[in-house]
Amino acid sequence: MRVQIEGSQAVADAVALCRPEVIAAYPISPQTHIVERLSRKVKQGDVGRCQFLNVESELGALSALIGASAAGARIYTATTSQGLLFMAEAVYNAAGLGLPIVMTIANRAIGAPINIWNDHSDSMALRDAGWIQLFAEDNQEAVDLHIQAFRLAEDLSCPVMVCMDGYILTHAYEPVDLPDQTLVDDFLPPFNPVQMLDPDDPISIGAMVGPEAFTEVRYLSHRQHLRALELIPDLIGVFDRHLHRLSGGLYSLYLMGDADIAVIALGSVNGTIKDAIDELRNEGIAVGCVKIGCYRPFPMQQLRAELEGVTRVIVVEKDLAVGMGGIVSADVQMALQGLQIPVHTVIAGLGGRSISKSSLKRMIQDARAERLSEPHFLDLNWTAINEELARGQDTRRAGPVAERLLRVIDARGARLSEGGTDVDSTYQVLPDRHLHRRNRLLDEATQAVQSRMDRMNSLNSGHRACQGCGEALGARYAVDAAMRASHNQLIAINATGCLEVFSSPYPESSWQIPWMHSLFGNAPAVASGVAAALRAKGRDEVKVIVQGGDGATVDIGLGCLSGMFERNDDVLYLCYDNEAYMNTGIQRSGSTPPFARTNTTQIVGDHPGNLLGTGKNLPHIAMAHGIPYVGTASVADLHDLEEKVTRAMGLQGARYIHIHVPCPLGWGSEPAHTIQVARLAVESGLFPLFEAEFGKVIRSTPMRHKVPVERYLELQTRFKHLFGPPPDTEAIASIQALADHNIATYGLLG
Numbered sequence: 177m178r179v180q181i182e183g184s185q186a187v188a189d190a191v192a193l194c195r196p197e198v199i200a201a202y203p204i205s206p207q208t209h210i211v212e213r214l215s216r217k218v219k220q221g222d223v224g225r226c227q228f229l230n231v232e233s234e235l236g237a238l239s240a241l242i243g244a245s246a247a248g249a250r251i252y253t254a255t256t257s258q259g260l261l262f263m264a265e266a267v268y269n270a271a272g273l274g275l276p277i278v279m280t281i282a283n284r285a286i287g288a289p290i291n292i293w294n295d296h297s298d299s300m301a302l303r304d305a306g307w308i309q310l311f312a313e314d315n316q317e318a319v320d321l322h323i324q325a326f327r328l329a330e331d332l333s334c335p336v337m338v339c340m341d342g343y344i345l346t347h348a349y350e351p352v353d354l355p356d357q358t359l360v361d362d363f364l365p366p367f368n369p370v371q372m373l374d375p376d377d378p379i380s381i382g383a384m385v386g387p388e389a390f391t392e393v394r395y396l397s398h399r400q401h402l403r404a405l406e407l408i409p410d411l412i413g414v415f416d417r418h419l420h421r422l423s424g425g426l427y428s429l430y431l432m433g434d435a436d437i438a439v440i441a442l443g444s445v446n447g448t449i450k451d452a453i454d455e456l457r458n459e460g461i462a463v464g465c466v467k468i469g470c471y472r473p474f475p476m477q478q479l480r481a482e483l484e485g486v487t488r489v490i491v492v493e494k495d496l497a498v499g500m501g502g503i504v505s506a507d508v509q510m511a512l513q514g515l516q517i518p519v520h521t522v523i524a525g526l527g528g529r530s531i532s533k534s535s536l537k538r539m540i541q542d543a544r545a546e547r548l549s550e551p552h553f554l555d556l557n558w559t560a561i562n563e564e565l566a567r568g569q570d571t572r573r574a575g576p577v578a579e580r581l582l583r584v585i586d587a588r589g590a591r592l593s594e595g596g597t598d599v600d601s602t603y604q605v606l607p608d609r610h611l612h613r614r615n616r617l618l619d620e621a622t623q624a625v626q627s628r629m630d631r632m633n634s635l636n637s638g639h640r641a642c643q644g645c646g647e648a649l650g651a652r653y654a655v656d657a658a659m660r661a662s663h664n665q666l667i668a669i670n671a672t673g674c675l676e677v678f679s680s681p682y683p684e685s686s687w688q689i690p691w692m693h694s695l696f697g698n699a700p701a702v703a704s705g706v707a708a709a710l711r712a713k714g715r716d717e718v719k720v721i722v723q724g725g726d727g728a729t730v731d732i733g734l735g736c737l738s739g740m741f742e743r744n745d746d747v748l749y750l751c752y753d754n755e756a757y758m759n760t761g762i763q764r765s766g767s768t769p770p771f772a773r774t775n776t777t778q779i780v781g782d783h784p785g786n787l788l789g790t791g792k793n794l795p796h797i798a799m800a801h802g803i804p805y806v807g808t809a810s811v812a813d814l815h816d817l818e819e820k821v822t823r824a825m826g827l828q829g830a831r832y833i834h835i836h837v838p839c840p841l842g843w844g845s846e847p848a849h850t851i852q853v854a855r856l857a858v859e860s861g862l863f864p865l866f867e868a869e870f871g872k873v874i875r876s877t878p879m880r881h882k883v884p885v886e887r888y889l890e891l892q893t894r895f896k897h898l899f900g901p902p903p904d905t906e907a908i909a910s911i912q913a914l915a916d917h918n919i920a921t922y923g924l925l926g
């Protein structure tokens with residue numbers, strides 16, 4: 177059936193047609209739409225008995241799937257960028273174990289600097305892990321490759337990554353032909369595992385292999401990939417017989433018959449390359465292109481045969497081997513060894529920079545005229561680079577190179593928009609950027625009053641939080657209190673999440689304090705390192721705090737946090753609990769309350785919303801570590817929050833404060849109701865306020881009066897389904913029971 181559909185949705189539907197039995201996924205842009213749609217389909221019962229696991233990290237996702245695959249299930253996951261790297265150990269493991277896992281990579285750049293847009297750095301980083309890597313040019317191909325990937329993976333007992341360009345394909349609406357279930361069933365028989373954990377036939381999987389056989393094991397993996405080079409071309413015909421479309425293959429050719437010049441690329445940029453070639457052909461230039469559809473295994477000999485007749489090859493690649501040049505071009509050069517065909521490396525499209533037809537045409541003309549540098553960086557902004565190089569290391573302002581560069585680019589954008597000319601850029605004038613004159617990263621003369629360092633708030637105005645954001649409010653009060661308590665001697669570490677993103681898009685920063693963002697799952701460890709360095713330097717007066725959302729805290733970063741607790745590192749951890757992964761578009765975390773609707777706990781199926789009885793109580797987990805201080809606080813009572821931060825800052829060792837921060841966007845509450853919603857969470861007993869020292873509760877804040885939980889729930893659309901018609905009185909009663917349990921546990925009614 178041909179439908180106009182978003183790429184992510186089309187892929188989710190294609191995966192569902194393949195009848196996976198277990199899906200585990202962890203949200204990360206731009207993969208989220210795929211897994212959100214699959215979670216909904218599973219919950220609706222559209223994917224048979226398939227289980228969808230909301231896990232605590234990408235490592236958890238792939239690890240769960242390794243188990244599920246070893247137990248004989250057909251399985252699927254999707255990730256990108258930092259998420260792929262977070263699961264790297266398991267990526268190798270899955271390949272070594274020969275498990276037929278299918279994973280979508282919604283290709284995205286890797287930070288730092290953090291960047292959520294498309295390039296191929298992520299899948300390139302793991303190109304040699306033993307997974308087959310297929311690259312889609314458009315969304316139809318993405319659909320077809322997923323269906324082929326399950327068959328390929330299962331035929332070869334080898335995991336397969338299907339790579340599609342993040343946003344460019346995942347978020348693009350295109351007409352796509354989604355096949356009927358019967359056709360897919362014909363093409364893809366039920367999974368028949370070659371190895372399986374089964375009590376009726378016990379086997380050991382993953383035994384240790386010493387030097388006597390490790391090379392042989394690796395060689396056999398290599399052989400599987402060589403077999404894939406034979407199977408993949410055959411699959412085109414098999415797929416065509418069943419699904420009546422030619423799709424996939426190791427590579428495909430465009431106007432290569434009489435071509436002198438071959439352009440080689442992976443993924444969606446092939447579309448623009450073909451357009452550029454069409455125009456150059458009209459000008460009499462004999463150029464063609466080779467789209468690589470299968471990058472691992474690399475079709476070395478096949479490409480050599482195809483390229484033997486050309487006089488020049490240009491490899492356009494969205495990745496960079498820093499200090500070396502091209503990754504794909506190195507493979508192409510190896511394929512052409514001894515043929516005396518020059519191979520140009522063109523690095524393009526990094527971090528989402530668009531690759532225009534005119535730049536590609538100019539690139540081809542420059543290659544013919546021997547004007548390309550090696551490697552060549554397409555559309556590099558030489559003005560910015562030269563200014564930065566000239567500046568040298570003499571000035572040391574906030575942040576490293578990226579911030580400074582962006583200042584140069586912004587300032588240059590301003591000059592251009594004021595009528596200046598671009599003298600240095602060979603290829604294109606970068607679009608004029610919006611100038612953020614408020615920002616303290618700019619020269620002092622261009623800063624506005626909000627940027628002055630003597631301003632009171634540590635988290636300054638000018639950030640981009642949504643209206644009524646509880647997290648922004650909580651962070652401002654908590655960090656200001658920490659600043660006062662430390663006499664302004666404070667360093668803050670931030671996990672990835674809304675607070676980080678809305679406060680610090682380059683070249684802006686709303687932070688008036690030394691502040692650092694590293695990754696999503698490692699903030700407590702980074703802070704432990706800062707604290708250790710301060711100890712080593714004898715700088716006891718400087719204090720360290722960490723800020724993280726609930727996802728960073730209770731899920732992906734829990735291991736690092738536990739380490740920080742059990743070492744009793746001298747760090748205060750502030751968790752801003754908005755009860756879901758908000759930054760990636762509202763997915764369930766281990767702190768999402770029962771029955772709440774998120775994009776991975778949708779209100780469909782037998783148990784609408786999040787499941788009752790799941791999730792974690794992090795203050796209790798922190799207390800179980802016996803650390804000096806654990807407190808809970810809420811933006812409902814900002815004085816109480818400040819007092820708790822002040823108290824915690826006065827103590828030594830690991831300290832933890834869990835702060836309830838309503839999120840109007842994710843909770844579906846009115847921005848103007850943030851404080852009221854937070855207050856009702858406290859007054860209903862759902863969010864008890866207490867303090868604990870060394871594992872024992874020492875104080876709790878009594879409730880002035882108890883309100884029924886409905887008053888809290890009804891202000892938020894994430895619970896709207898509980899109010900019917902007909903109302904789900906059983907669900908509401910079980911939420912009331914949780915509140916009553918808290919009231920009894922902490923003696924909240926005196």
Ligand SMILES: Cc1ncc(C[n+]2csc(CCOP(=O)(O)OP(=O)(O)O)c2C)c(N)n1
Pocket residue numbers: 202203204205234258259262647672673674675696697724725726727728729752754755756757758759760765
């Ligand atoms: C290893 C890794 N996986 C996933 C992501 C994508 N990611 C960035 S922020 C975020 C959600 C943050 O949720 P939370 O910690 O609750 O903070 P919030 O945005 O809700 O304040 C996710 C899933 C990432 N950056 N790195």
Ligand code: SF4
Pocket residue numbers: 640641642643644645646647648674675678754758759838839840841842
């Ligand atoms: S999504 Fe929620 S937490 Fe994020 S900025 Fe908006 S209101 Fe704040």
Ligand SMILES: [Mg+2]
Pocket residue numbers: 725726727752753754755756757758765
């Ligand atoms: Mg959150």
